[in-house]
Amino acid sequence: MVAGPEPPVPSNGPSPDSPTRDMREEFARISARSGRDPEAERAFVENKIEMIRTHPTLSEAEKTAAIAELEEKLKGNS
């Protein structure tokens, strides 16, 4: 058991003593260069809905609830 909010490092990665580098600024800078792709973003959402609709074990009621949950979370999608 490990206390504290952060999870312990995965056992097959670098050793637990390895440093962790904060690369958020670097990744954010590269991401900003990539630009947005509205078509890709729309496809991402539509595919998730299809994943629910075609789910082999969810009941109709569960599918309806899952789609409602998805739509709720994506309400503010910008």
Added chain:
Amino acid sequence: MPDATSAVELSIPIPTTPGREMPTEVADERESLARIARETPRDPRAEEAFIASKARLAQTQPRLDRAEREQALAQLTERIGRERLEAARAKEKDQPVPGGVGYGPFYNSAFKSAFAQGTSLYFDIVCPTSPGGNVNTWLYLTGMNRAGRGIEAFVSYYAQTQPHFKVFDWARTDQWQTDIPFGNLGSYLGTTSAHGTSYQTLGVWNSTYQISSTQWRNEALLWNRAAGRWDLFYRYDYAGTLAQQTGGWIGSWGPIVETFQSPYVNTNRFGALNTMLISRNSSGAWGSWQFLSAANSYIRTDNVGFFVVFLDPNYAFVVDS
């Protein structure tokens, strides 16, 4: 429908069901039915869709091996005619194809909610630099850590262009965050061996955990192989509840190949290795990393043309087409 025009004698016995009265007379309705059929306009689109669907069935039938699928398609081509079959399939490509899951584990509902103050996922994404084959739209190699407001840190292919590594954060309203072309991931891409083969992989670790009584954190790190360290590349803190994290459908997929077309043919190999999860209990203590097991998850495949190269239930798999 008009009355029967004539009686017919058949040389085979009429079906009978014990205990149930069944008709014994036979009428010849061929002419009247043929007339109705002639009066019904043909629907070329429906006919083409039927043919194309048969071809798709042949190519994606899960119980057939590769050679058997090819044999089935060859047989269909011979029966239908190559030109007609190809025309039908070309038109099918113009129609929207439902998205789905090429292959990969989903968490059982009990396991999906089996954490209290945090959950974390690590997996090596098997991600070739090019998807190969007939990939002509998106294809994702993604996975969630069970938390309903967690993140997807995933590899996104589009056709044969350079793949990107992206983050979609389900806790935000501006969900699209990180977007890194593969060309910038040289320090993170490495090779991992499995079942005697080396695969290009990306070690992704994403976590969702409580940082105060009302606040949660989404966090993602990549294994920097060149430097031998974890690189934190994404973090977002937000107000949330345990019920939001453990309930619902979002967060229920482990490492999956998420698909956008059908069928897939001759693609490179995709998958996930070393899939591990860890849970934090209600006292705030983390347990130990455990490989994802068949007891905690089930494999979903929508039969879109992928073959299983291997499956180590359910923490590692590789598929191709």
